[in-house]
Amino acid sequence: MSVSTSTVAPAAGSSNTTNVTKRLQKELMQLMMSPSPGTSAFPDDPCNLLKWTATIVGPDDTYFAGKTFKLSFTFPGDYPLQPPTVLFTTPMFHPNVDMAGRICLDILKDKWSAVYNIQSILLSLQSLLGEPNNKSPLNGQAAQLWDEDPKEYKRLLEKRHQEAE
Amino acid sequence: MDADFPDPTDWIQTPVPGLQALETSLRCQVCKELFTAPKVTSCGHTFCSLCIRRCLSASSKCPTCMKPDEEPRLRDNIVVSELVSSFNTIRKSLLDTLVAKEEARKQAEEEAERDSRTRPKAEKRSSYDLDDDEVMEDAEPVHRPQAKKRRRQDTTTLRKPQETEPPRRSTRTSSQRTNSRAGSSQVIAIPDSDDDDDDFQPIEESSESEFQSSSRAKRKSASRAPDTPTKDSDLFACPLCNRRKDQSTINPHVNRCIEGNRSPSPTPGPANGASSAGTPLRRQPATFSNLSRSQHRAPYTVEEREKLRLPKGNASLAKEADIRKKLRDHGIRCDVKGKETKQILWTRLQEWTNLWNANLDSDNPKLKHVLIKELEAYERSQATQKHSVVQDKDFEREAWSNTHKPGFDALIANARNTVSRKKENGTETSETSDSAAGAKAELNGMDSPEVVEV
Numbered sequence: 001m002s003v004s005t006s007t008v009a010p011a012a013g014s015s016n017t018t019n020v021t022k023r024l025q026k027e028l029m030q031l032m033m034s035p036s037p038g039t040s041a042f043p044d045d046p047c048n049l050l051k052w053t054a055t056i057v058g059p060d061d062t063y064f065a066g067k068t069f070k071l072s073f074t075f076p077g078d079y080p081l082q083p084p085t086v087l088f089t090t091p092m093f094h095p096n097v098d099m100a101g102r103i104c105l106d107i108l109k110d111k112w113s114a115v116y117n118i119q120s121i122l123l124s125l126q127s128l129l130g131e132p133n134n135k136s137p138l139n140g141q142a143a144q145l146w147d148e149d150p151k152e153y154k155r156l157l158e159k160r161h162q163e164a165e
Numbered sequence: 166m167d168a169d170f171p172d173p174t175d176w177i178q179t180p181v182p183g184l185q186a187l188e189t190s191l192r193c194q195v196c197k198e199l200f201t202a203p204k205v206t207s208c209g210h211t212f213c214s215l216c217i218r219r220c221l222s223a224s225s226k227c228p229t230c231m232k233p234d235e236e237p238r239l240r241d242n243i244v245v246s247e248l249v250s251s252f253n254t255i256r257k258s259l260l261d262t263l264v265a266k267e268e269a270r271k272q273a274e275e276e277a278e279r280d281s282r283t284r285p286k287a288e289k290r291s292s293y294d295l296d297d298d299e300v301m302e303d304a305e306p307v308h309r310p311q312a313k314k315r316r317r318q319d320t321t322t323l324r325k326p327q328e329t330e331p332p333r334r335s336t337r338t339s340s341q342r343t344n345s346r347a348g349s350s351q352v353i354a355i356p357d358s359d360d361d362d363d364d365f366q367p368i369e370e371s372s373e374s375e376f377q378s379s380s381r382a383k384r385k386s387a388s389r390a391p392d393t394p395t396k397d398s399d400l401f402a403c404p405l406c407n408r409r410k411d412q413s414t415i416n417p418h419v420n421r422c423i424e425g426n427r428s429p430s431p432t433p434g435p436a437n438g439a440s441s442a443g444t445p446l447r448r449q450p451a452t453f454s455n456l457s458r459s460q461h462r463a464p465y466t467v468e469e470r471e472k473l474r475l476p477k478g479n480a481s482l483a484k485e486a487d488i489r490k491k492l493r494d495h496g497i498r499c500d501v502k503g504k505e506t507k508q509i510l511w512t513r514l515q516e517w518t519n520l521w522n523a524n525l526d527s528d529n530p531k532l533k534h535v536l537i538k539e540l541e542a543y544e545r546s547q548a549t550q551k552h553s554v555v556q557d558k559d560f561e562r563e564a565w566s567n568t569h570k571p572g573f574d575a576l577i578a579n580a581r582n583t584v585s586r587k588k589e590n591g592t593e594t595s596e597t598s599d600s601a602a603g604a605k606a607e608l609n610g611m612d613s614p615e616v617v618e619v
């Protein structure tokens with residue numbers, strides 16, 4: 001967090017400057033007023049509304065039940081026309097997440113729509129945890145073990161998850 | 166800065182919380198603002214003219230249902246336009262009326278409670294210790310006493326474990342207030358007396374009447390000059406509602422905003438006070454709120470719109486020289502040849518076309534030179550925000566951030582508080598969903614414990 005001593009009053013304001021930030025403010029308000037269970041999201045740094053940290057809790061009846069996963073959100077200047085960049089920052093073991101936390105999810109790429117928001121992304125990610133797309137895995141080992149060897153899957157997931165602590 | 170920051174959540178606190186849904190449907194799902202020049206797609210979805218044009222430029226699909234669509238097929242949504250305009254006209258007075266009604270009710274309740282205090286058996290709760298279910302229920306028509314009573318009992322039982330009365334505080338620092346609520350999921354309207362939205366002078370009144378005083382003072386404030394002049398540069402905008410507060414009041418204010426208890430009608434800060442106070446919102450982009458009428462022209466007629474509409478063109482067919490020529494013909498800056506790539510020029514022409522065509526649809530069109538400035542500002546913000554670094558000194562983001570910093574500090578502190586509180590209390594989920602009370606109970610218990618990592 002940088003502390004600036006600048007006393008510059010905000011200029012009369014450019015509507016474009018606040019296109020993204022205004023929309024993100026609205027989302028923050030929405031998330032505060034009606035959060036969805038098992039998710040949270042908050043701007044990281046008071047000086048930058050374009051970076052958020054979010055969490056999702058693994059859905060029951062999945063390998064991820066009860067575990068909390070952190071994500072980073074980075075919003076482009078033309079959000080919501082373009083999707084944010086979303087990464088798992090908690091070590092993850094999932095067919096559609098690589099070891100760097102990158103996610104393969106259509107709505108974060110070609111299926112993105114300007115009406116989606118942080119909340120809808122978090123809900124999609126939650127359901128991705130229970131229903132991976134094993135046809136185009138980013139983590140082949142995870143994709144293979146998912147169906148074939150639940151025990152080993154669970155072991156490797158636990159191992160990865162412990163790296164978080 | 167847009168001092169007027171109405172939000173659908175304003176209605177949650179009123180006796181008619183369903184207005185939140187109504188207002189939400191009058192807002193564009195892309196920019197989340199009330200529709201500006203609403204256009205309906207061929208699949209029947211409605212967006213602001215500029216929003217849908219930008220979306221279709223990015224990908225030729227309806228953002229809501231993903232059906233392919235293209236700009237020439239957009240039609241005016243005249244009814245929605247009228248709905249937005251009439252809603253805008255009544256919004257403030259409707260909100261004020263409903264808030265006044267709610268206040269009167271609370272006051273009556275408070276008086277009743279004061280009376281009951283003399284009786285030893287009376288439960289010792291003041292109006293703002295009521296949880297929100299009760300607030301909502303009491304707002305229901307009085308001719309349903311039976312239902313009312315039953316529901317109240319239900320919620321009382323449900324909430325029993327958290328209903329331990331927090332210690333009464335006479336001090337009003339935000340941290341104390343937060344802590345005092347630590348054991349309770351009740352979110353109650355305890356506005357700070359110093360959070361009076363356009364009055365920077367704390368009102369010295371007994372804590373019992375804080376809520377009333379805050380909102381009443383608001384209405385009086387037009388005729389009441391602040392006792393202490395506050396320079397605009399000393400003010401910070403709340404990240405949630407954009408109201409401008411001085412340093413000592415921003416934190417409590419943000420706390421209150423987070424908990425949804427801000428008083429509903431936003432009031433303009435001193436910076437641009439005159440522009441929006443009391444007038445029905447004629448929607449104007451923030452940029453122009455301080456500008457004179459000479460920046461605008463009369464609405465275009467249907468014939469003018471058809472004649473002046475710019476075609477979208479095709480990126481691969483367009484020649485760089487033609488793009489340059491078009492830009493120059495419109496009076497738009499483009500650098501000496503070679504410095505800017507075709508891609509940059511094309512993007513600029515696209516954005517210009519979107520701005521121009523959306524402006525043709527506007528009820529309050531801007532003059533061309535104003536649009537050109539807007540185009541330049543848009544490009545600047547894109548470039549800067551892409552790198553998340555402040556590169557341009559003229560760019561206001563740094564100032565914006567500085568202005569908002571205290572607010573975010575408070576927000577984050579508050580979230581952290583909520584988190585630690587949650588950890589102490591163990592997990593609790595809210596009992597009601599759909600109601601304002603439910604939303605706020607959840608809000609107070611912020612679902613995931615790991616909300617903030619620092």
Ligand SMILES: [Zn+2]
Pocket residue numbers: 193194195196197198200201212213216
């Ligand atoms: Zn819009």
Ligand SMILES: [Zn+2]
Pocket residue numbers: 206208209210227228229230231232
């Ligand atoms: Zn559609």
Ligand SMILES: [Zn+2]
Pocket residue numbers: none
């Ligand atoms: Zn007709």
